[in-house]
Amino acid sequence: MGKNISGDATNQNDVVNEVHIGPLEARREALAVCGMIFCVILLMTLRFSMISGSSTRDTLKSYQRFDGSVLKSQDPILYRNLLSAVGDITDLRLIEGDWPTVDDLISEDVPPFANAFLPMGLKNYTWTRYASKGWVDYYGVGETNAETEKISDHIPISLILRVIDLKVKDHPHPHIGIDNDPKLKHSIQVWMYPEKRPYPEENVVQKGWKWVISANDPFLNENKEISEKPVKN
Amino acid sequence: MKKTKLLSLITFLCFSLAAGPTLAEQCKLNVGITLHPYYSWVSNIVGDTATVTTLIPENSDPHSYQPKADDLANLQKIDALVVNGQGHDEYVRSMLKAVDRKDLKVIDTSVGLPLIPTFGHNYNFEKGDDAASKVSYNSHTYIAITGAIQQIQLIANQLGELCPENAILYKKNARAYAKRLRRILLAALNKIESYDTVELRIATVHDGYAYLMQELGLEIAAVIQPRHGIEPNPRQLQDTIKRIKKAKVNILFTEIDYEKRYVNIIFQETGCRIYSLSHISNGIYSADKFEVDIQRNIDDIIKALQDANAKS
Numbered sequence A: 001m002g003k004n005i006s007g008d009a010t011n012q013n014d015v016v017n018e019v020h021i022g023p024l025e026a027r028r029e030a031l032a033v034c035g036m037i038f039c040v041i042l043l044m045t046l047r048f049s050m051i052s053g054s055s056t057r058d059t060l061k062s063y064q065r066f067d068g069s070v071l072k073s074q075d076p077i078l079y080r081n082l083l084s085a086v087g088d089i090t091d092l093r094l095i096e097g098d099w100p101t102v103d104d105l106i107s108e109d110v111p112p113f114a115n116a117f118l119p120m121g122l123k124n125y126t127w128t129r130y131a132s133k134g135w136v137d138y139y140g141v142g143e144t145n146a147e148t149e150k151i152s153d154h155i156p157i158s159l160i161l162r163v164i165d166l167k168v169k170d171h172p173h174p175h176i177g178i179d180n181d182p183k184l185k186h187s188i189q190v191w192m193y194p195e196k197r198p199y200p201e202e203n204v205v206q207k208g209w210k211w212v213i214s215a216n217d218p219f220l221n222e223n224k225e226i227s228e229k230p231v232k233n
Numbered sequence B: 001m002k003k004t005k006l007l008s009l010i011t012f013l014c015f016s017l018a019a020g021p022t023l024a025e026q027c028k029l030n031v032g033i034t035l036h037p038y039y040s041w042v043s044n045i046v047g048d049t050a051t052v053t054t055l056i057p058e059n060s061d062p063h064s065y066q067p068k069a070d071d072l073a074n075l076q077k078i079d080a081l082v083v084n085g086q087g088h089d090e091y092v093r094s095m096l097k098a099v100d101r102k103d104l105k106v107i108d109t110s111v112g113l114p115l116i117p118t119f120g121h122n123y124n125f126e127k128g129d130d131a132a133s134k135v136s137y138n139s140h141t142y143i144a145i146t147g148a149i150q151q152i153q154l155i156a157n158q159l160g161e162l163c164p165e166n167a168i169l170y171k172k173n174a175r176a177y178a179k180r181l182r183r184i185l186l187a188a189l190n191k192i193e194s195y196d197t198v199e200l201r202i203a204t205v206h207d208g209y210a211y212l213m214q215e216l217g218l219e220i221a222a223v224i225q226p227r228h229g230i231e232p233n234p235r236q237l238q239d240t241i242k243r244i245k246k247a248k249v250n251i252l253f254t255e256i257d258y259e260k261r262y263v264n265i266i267f268q269e270t271g272c273r274i275y276s277l278s279h280i281s282n283g284i285y286s287a288d289k290f291e292v293d294i295q296r297n298i299d300d301i302i303k304a305l306q307d308a309n310a311k312s
Helices: A005-009 A023-052 A075-096 A102-107 A146-150 B002-026 B036-046 B069-077 B091-099 B129-134 B146-162 B164-192 B210-215 B234-246 B260-270 B289-311
Strands: A064-066 A125-131 A135-142 A158-165 A186-193 A210-213 B029-033 B050-054 B080-083 B105-108 B202-204 B220-223 B251-255 B273-277
Touching (some): A075 A135, A075 A186, B036 B146, B036 B289, B069 B091, B146 B210, B234 B260
Parallel strands (some): A064 A210, B080 B105, B202 B220, B251 B273
Antiparallel strands (some): A125 A135, A158 A186, A186 A210
């Protein structure tokens, strides 16, 4: 029944090819295999990094957050409206020679300042303008009321729309683009604090506010630089 | 001496008159567009100071359009091209590659626009902010008013850079157009406020209306068929019905060309009321198409809310 394998193997008529591998060659072979494995892993890593693209997390500064990570419930509507208001703000400044007041924007029907253009849950924000020659902040803070309480997960937040004229010397930092940028006239920023907070003046970063960045922000797409300090003349 | 002066003056005036139209003609832009709403937006921005060129014929579906040689000829004669930037006009990519025009100003309307992830692909920020870069975004950025205004301003600014003589006019026109659009939104919000929307479970057959619903303060509970223009087979229809029941949907928005027989079957099986919305990217090009179609969409949404409130 059972075949004696070892008996076959020891049969002297069989030709047995024995390969002797000395210690030195074995080490070389092992090194070569390790090298090949390393190369394969390296190539895989390179390919993976090519597919995944550059890490936007590395691009973001510590005080920047993606809109989807910090804006909840109906907050994205406010954010969208603030960005849509920028055209009106800069145009009115061009016409009037000064940054428009909140009342100007309300009379021009520009949301979110004109809150009639917002859903019920967002009509509880009050806006204040803080303007200087070269930049303006529109600071908005929400109050809880009967309407907002209907929206279970909606907590009123604090927001600042900051528009900086990069051609005017004195303005706050950080901002996208360089001071007196030849390609960029204005730097637009939306800053937020996830609860009711007083106006932080220029020191948004030091006071823990976060700069809200959309995933398609020109800063990410066009690799625009961020100036964190004024240029010294 | 007097004669010479008079002659010089006449000559100068003649030259000035001759030069006048030429200067104006230098700034007669030809702006290409890839989608219907962009035709309306650009037409309202430029008025009669520029030509708006459509890249694909009327009644063509931009999702499945295959460019022809004539379309490439159109691309050769334009100064600027307004594109979606999130892939809704994918056909233009190969065309741009084919013509290889370095001098063509491509205006990506999605730059700087807050984007909404496609339905079911929400951010996963527990894994870090980097997740945002791996999310696919909803490309229907043109089916909404607030987002449209931001894009209109962007187009006006960029066309103004190409044609500085008309920059102020473009801004002025863009603001006037934005005011009209905002009035549509205001009227809609005023009506929506009078309805109770807490119990509503809204679904769409296509993930194209997230931006519009967001600005109206309405939440989409489910997207039944995330892909555009699918003709459902019996099994898919059965699946659709199952999903509607599971999501407890009471209002379903289909697309205008969604077949009536499917609508009837879904209504019979689920009791869910069905309304249709326009994709605004088909039909005849016109300056008022965007306003007409967005108004129609809003009217249908309000009708749905009205019916749901009457029922409850």
